[in-house]
Amino acid sequence: MASFSRRSILFESIEEVREKLAGQDYVCDRRLATVVYLAMKLDKPILVEGPAGVGKTELAKSLAGATERALIRLQCYEGLDEAKALYEWEYGKQLLYTQVLREKIGEVLGPTKSLREAAAKLRDQEDVFFSENFLVERPILQAITSEVPPVLLLDEIDRADEEFEAFLLEFLSDYQVSIPEIGTVKSEHPPVVILTSNRTRELSEALKRRCLHLQLDYPNANVELEIVRLKAPGVGEALAKELVETIQEIRTLDLRKSPSIGETLDWARSLVVLGAPSLDKELIEETLSVIIKYDRDAAKVLAHVRGAPDSKDLGQKDPTGEKPNEGMYEMHRSTHKHTH
Known part of the structure; x- marks a missing residue:
């Protein structure tokens, strides 16, 4: 510190x-x-x-x-428990001190005439071995x-x-x-x-x-786009917008785990490494493992992507006001408010 x-x-x-x-x-x-x-x-x-x-x-x-x-x-x-969060005693060090100070302990206990008296003498001295010198601070005590x-x-x-x-x-x-x-x-x-x-x-x-x-919930598209611009600057503006639109739409599906902000950034950096100029269905399928971690979630996303007329149509309504393949693929709107 x-x-x-x-x-x-x-x-x-x-x-x-x-x-x-x-x-x-x-x-x-x-x-x-x-x-x-x-x-x-x-x-x-x-x-x-x-x-x-x-x-x-x-x-x-x-x-x-x-x-x-x-x-x-x-x-x-x-x-x-407290031993990992607050403190614990350094028992090895305490034992070492008792060995080193064995003769001195013998002198202290020498005049005693009974076990009870010896134990009382030891209690009088126990603060020597249970002091800050033998205390191992864990995170909470360190902070205090x-x-x-x-x-x-x-x-x-x-x-x-x-x-x-x-x-x-x-x-x-x-x-x-x-x-x-x-x-x-x-x-x-x-x-x-x-x-x-x-x-x-x-x-x-x-x-x-x-x-x-x-x-805190998942950010809305504008905030997430700003995060991508800040933390994945190698992504072009058009690709960044496509990526964020796709992520936002994927989060509306009924998934076990929706893509996190960190996974959005991993995906953005992956697309930079691949030199991708834009997102298409094939590229989404090839890189889906970057953002989706469960097989059943991947199957739902792939079904949705394959059913969309174009990857850029993810999250956008068609002229009739219906979502692509809304009847074929079950979708559940997230109840989260998209704020960060």
């Missing part, structure tokens, strides 16, 4: 949030910028929910870059004790158990944690905390109350 400035940037306005994030190639609307601005002014965590691949994790990375702060990331998973407030990313919190959620409540409320052997450790410089959830399960009301909430 020594490489980061002690002053770390604070935002003076909502527009500055947008400008600084844009400087990290992160495109956001005023709604998102407002939540970030308020969270930093109020020292509140942000809970970002939405499908995988809409920019939740990237928000934390971009915010760290925009504010010149370190990013500390905790990837959540089933069975995650850092002199420069970092951005702490608790990624995919919905994958962790409800017990872990309960453990987080003290930290999210007061930016402090309780360690039985040491006491309460409170942050002097609260970190910026971002929790992400793919909504694989409902999070507790207690956790939600402690956070500002931000809902």
